[in-house]
Amino acid sequence: MGERFEPRIVVFACNWCSYAGIDLAGVSRIKYPHNVRIVKVMCSGRVHPEMVLKALVDGADGVLITGCHPGDCHYISGNYKTMRRYLLLRKLLRQLGLEERVRLEWISASEGDRWAKVATDFVEHIRRLGPLRLKEVMSAE
Amino acid sequence: MGEVRIGVYICHCGKNIGGVINPSRVAEFASKLPNVVVARDYMYMCSSPGQMLIEEDIKRHNLNRVIVAACSPRMHEPTFQGVLKKAGLNPWLLEMVNIREHVTWVHEDVPDKAEEKAKELVYAAVMRAQHLYEITIHRLPVVKSALVIGGGIAGIRAALDLANAGIKVYLVEKKQSIGGKMAQLDKTFPTLDCSKCILTPLMVDVARHPNITIYAYSEVVDVSGSAGDFKVKVRLKPTYVDWSKCTGCGYCTERCPARAPREFDEGLGTRKAIYFDFPQAVPRRPVIDPKYCLWFTKGICRACEKLCPVGAIDFNQKDRYIELNVGAIIVATGYELYDMTKLREYGYGKYKNVITGLQLERLSDADGPTKGKIVRLSDGKEPETVAIVLCAGSRDEKHVRYCCRFGCAAAIKHIYYVKHSVPEAKVFVLYTDIRAFGKGYEEFYQRLRGMDDVYFIRGRPAEIFEAKDGSLIFDVFDSNTGQLLSIKADLVVLESAVVPPKDWESLRRMLKISCDPGGFALELHPKLRPFETTADGIFLAGAIQGPKDIPDTVAHAAAAAAAAIGFLSKGEVESTPYLAVVNEDLCSGCGLCASVCPFDAIEIKEEGGRRIAKVNVIRCKGCGACAATCPSGAMQQNYFTDTQIVSEVSALAGGAK
Numbered sequence: 001m002g003e004r005f006e007p008r009i010v011v012f013a014c015n016w017c018s019y020a021g022i023d024l025a026g027v028s029r030i031k032y033p034h035n036v037r038i039v040k041v042m043c044s045g046r047v048h049p050e051m052v053l054k055a056l057v058d059g060a061d062g063v064l065i066t067g068c069h070p071g072d073c074h075y076i077s078g079n080y081k082t083m084r085r086y087l088l089l090r091k092l093l094r095q096l097g098l099e100e101r102v103r104l105e106w107i108s109a110s111e112g113d114r115w116a117k118v119a120t121d122f123v124e125h126i127r128r129l130g131p132l133r134l135k136e137v138m139s140a141e
Numbered sequence: 142m143g144e145v146r147i148g149v150y151i152c153h154c155g156k157n158i159g160g161v162i163n164p165s166r167v168a169e170f171a172s173k174l175p176n177v178v179v180a181r182d183y184m185y186m187c188s189s190p191g192q193m194l195i196e197e198d199i200k201r202h203n204l205n206r207v208i209v210a211a212c213s214p215r216m217h218e219p220t221f222q223g224v225l226k227k228a229g230l231n232p233w234l235l236e237m238v239n240i241r242e243h244v245t246w247v248h249e250d251v252p253d254k255a256e257e258k259a260k261e262l263v264y265a266a267v268m269r270a271q272h273l274y275e276i277t278i279h280r281l282p283v284v285k286s287a288l289v290i291g292g293g294i295a296g297i298r299a300a301l302d303l304a305n306a307g308i309k310v311y312l313v314e315k316k317q318s319i320g321g322k323m324a325q326l327d328k329t330f331p332t333l334d335c336s337k338c339i340l341t342p343l344m345v346d347v348a349r350h351p352n353i354t355i356y357a358y359s360e361v362v363d364v365s366g367s368a369g370d371f372k373v374k375v376r377l378k379p380t381y382v383d384w385s386k387c388t389g390c391g392y393c394t395e396r397c398p399a400r401a402p403r404e405f406d407e408g409l410g411t412r413k414a415i416y417f418d419f420p421q422a423v424p425r426r427p428v429i430d431p432k433y434c435l436w437f438t439k440g441i442c443r444a445c446e447k448l449c450p451v452g453a454i455d456f457n458q459k460d461r462y463i464e465l466n467v468g469a470i471i472v473a474t475g476y477e478l479y480d481m482t483k484l485r486e487y488g489y490g491k492y493k494n495v496i497t498g499l500q501l502e503r504l505s506d507a508d509g510p511t512k513g514k515i516v517r518l519s520d521g522k523e524p525e526t527v528a529i530v531l532c533a534g535s536r537d538e539k540h541v542r543y544c545c546r547f548g549c550a551a552a553i554k555h556i557y558y559v560k561h562s563v564p565e566a567k568v569f570v571l572y573t574d575i576r577a578f579g580k581g582y583e584e585f586y587q588r589l590r591g592m593d594d595v596y597f598i599r600g601r602p603a604e605i606f607e608a609k610d611g612s613l614i615f616d617v618f619d620s621n622t623g624q625l626l627s628i629k630a631d632l633v634v635l636e637s638a639v640v641p642p643k644d645w646e647s648l649r650r651m652l653k654i655s656c657d658p659g660g661f662a663l664e665l666h667p668k669l670r671p672f673e674t675t676a677d678g679i680f681l682a683g684a685i686q687g688p689k690d691i692p693d694t695v696a697h698a699a700a701a702a703a704a705a706i707g708f709l710s711k712g713e714v715e716s717t718p719y720l721a722v723v724n725e726d727l728c729s730g731c732g733l734c735a736s737v738c739p740f741d742a743i744e745i746k747e748e749g750g751r752r753i754a755k756v757n758v759i760r761c762k763g764c765g766a767c768a769a770t771c772p773s774g775a776m777q778q779n780y781f782t783d784t785q786i787v788s789e790v791s792a793l794a795g796g797a798k
């Protein structure tokens with residue numbers, strides 16, 4: 001058997017809840033797979049669908065969008081916008097067969113343990129799906 | 142800015158980072174990345190020698206971008222921004238890479254992978270740093286005055302604190318007098334102080350304070366502008382009395398022949414058509430109620446006009462509007478009681494002898510409808526048995542989910558009222574839990590619980606029925622003893638649930654602040670910032686943030702005032718660095734950005750024959766929702782432009798080359 005597939009995962013994290021929650025996992029020394037790479041934004045509502053697609057096209061095997069729980073957004077309603085945008089994005093992704101590669105999760109600043117679980121689950125999930133290789137496919141064309 | 146010159150600094154953080162990965166190898170890797178002029182590692186980057194090292198490099202190598210790979214930016218971003226500033230660089234040319242919380246602290250078990258990840262994160266930061274630019278922080282002067290909305294104990298305390306700090310205060314109260322609910326209470330738990338005796342001196346202080354202007358019988362109708370410079374439109378409702386002439390002698394109220402239900406007595410007593418809310422009213426200036434005034438209803442009388450020694454009566458008064466310019470706003474609009482008629486099974490509004498706790502306060506008050514005697518409303522007789530029902534509508538999924546926080550202590554106080562007025566009366570207290578949490582409350586509870594003929598029953602009444610003689614009959618299951626009891630009471634007192642004022646919703650929209658599930662104003666942080674809101678310059682005081690007893694209300698109000706004083710005395714407001722910025726050449730004026738802005742910070746303006754989005758730099762809080770929505774890419778966010786984010790994403794997705 002060859003080497004275990006190590007997916008490459010891009011995570012968008014909002015500054016106020018999710019990024020802080022991810023920091024908390026670090027402070028509490030809670031281990032999770034190394035495959036996740038965090039991109040900080042001020043609010044999950046800043047994440048444009050094109051940024052998600054760009055990640056997949058440029059080599060990511062999966063993308064995780066994280067934000068504050070509904071009702072907790074530092075900017076009142078940013079996460080609701082994220083939710084609506086995510087549902088539309090999923091429709092598009094379904095057409096492309098990529099629906100399973102993108103997830104939206106709420107992580108609060110106190111949920112370091114939850115973040116570790118979300119990250120572990122998602123990495124496992126993408127590992128099962130296998131590599132995406134959009135980049136190779138696109139450059140071959 | 143010409144050529145990009147990047148310095149990269151990898152911190153060991155002692156063994157926190159250096160014990161897992163090899164920072165020198167990461168620095169070595171970084172030194173080969175595009176436009177990196179210098180890359181180093183150091184034991185403690187945040188120490189003063191570490192900071193100096195960066196500062197000297199900036200000068201020596203003419204750096205115009207700095208990347209520090211160390212702990213979370215939530216820790217030391219301001220520290221390293223300070224270093225840039227000291228070296229004469231714009232602080233937003235700094236980029237931090239989190240290789241401690243996000244790498245070494247969580248991937249200790251796979252050090253090779255951790256090091257690889259650290260390198261990739263540094264690589265992505267270098268790619269992103271190519272696109273950083275200088276950010277200007279806008280500063281606007283602050284108007285040194287404040288508006289306090291609501292003149293209950295919260296508004297009174299906040300107004301006095303602000304005024305004593307030398308700030309001009311406008312206090313807007315919708316009723317004839319300030320004082321709020323506290324003025325309606327007879328005594329206050331747990332000490333049983335006479336409520337008005339401790340409140341009215343403060344009301345007088347407010348009236349006399351040279352820095353406070355009271356606008357009573359008024360309401361806020363429009364709020365525009367932003368933190369530091371709000372424009373507030375206030376409607377002065379017609380009182381039909383020229384308050385500038387009136388001396389408050391009160392002849393008019395004595396001689397007025399028309400009677401109306403007295404709001405101050407929760408509808409129990411009567412007042413005249415020209416009235417003060419209560420004898421100690423502040424301002425002591427009466428209003429005419431056109432619904433009951435004989436001149437307005439029948440075209441007769443005008444007794445007040447004839448009697449007034451200074452000619453202050455003015456039947457032709459209309460709404461008047463004034464505009465205030467303030468730097469900060471304190472919201473202190475308090476609470477209201479939940480409508481007890483919604484609890485059909487208790488028969489409030491149908492049975493005369495079912496009353497609210499606030500009505501009991503009025504019965505107990507010497508200025509109340511019974512001159513301080515507690516009686517059955519149906520026949521004026523002294524009650525032999527009184528049932529006090531706690532959590533009436535509170536902690537109930539069908540009504541109000543949350544706890545009212547003062548019902549328990551109020552109920553305990555009400556035992557005292559009853560026993561004081563009718564010593565031989567029997568009192569049943571029907572409770573869910575007794576929450577006597579405040580200072581001195583438990584002692585107060587123990588003292589009254591131990592009185593003769595006071596019975597605590599753990600349960601809520603089933604349906605209440607009225608007997609022919611006006612007394613009330615109901616069953617209650619006592620979950621302490623497991624018994625089903627049948628009780629007959631002469632008076633039932635409902636300790637009502639508490640909700641925000643009815644007109645609060647429209648004011649809240651004007652102020653653009655959010656609410657919690659119960660409708661109360663949402664604080665910026667439930668623990669750390671309970672008196673601030675997401676809107677800069679707007680603070681919360683008292684029960685409008687959630688039900689509070691008087692000690693908590695006063696502490697909250699004083700904290701809100703202190704925060705407002707701090708805000709106003711800074712002298713200026715700063716814009717967020719993460720401001721939304723418009724490329725006006727690309728903007729089509731479609732307005733999608735304005736529609737998603739939660740802070741009303743974007744306006745579409747006509748300029749040179751076309752529509753362009755304009756950002757209010759103080760209102761904008763830097764969430765970036767507009768930038769994510771803009772169809773043309775004209776709207777961008779400082780420090781998080783599309784290009785900046787995408788270059789980072791792309792680098793992370795593709796891996797370091």
Ligand SMILES: Cc1cc2nc3c(=O)[nH]c(=O)nc-3n(C[C@H](O)[C@H](O)[C@H](O)COP(=O)(O)OP(=O)(O)OC[C@H]3O[C@@H](n4cnc5c(N)ncnc54)[C@H](O)[C@@H]3O)c2cc1C
Nearest residue numbers: 291293294295315321322329330475476498683684690691
């Ligand atoms: C039956 C009962 C007994 C109580 N007994 C006690 C006790 O013994 N001890 C104790 O500590 N607490 C007691 N409380 C609680 C106490 O009433 C509150 O803690 C206190 O009143 C809260 O003060 P506040 O200023 O926040 O609100 P409020 O007292 O409600 O004052 C709000 C003020 O704002 C005004 N207002 C509202 N909306 C607007 C608007 N849009 N524009 C302008 N003005 C507006 C109102 O007219 C009012 O004057 C009792 C409460 C009840 C119901």
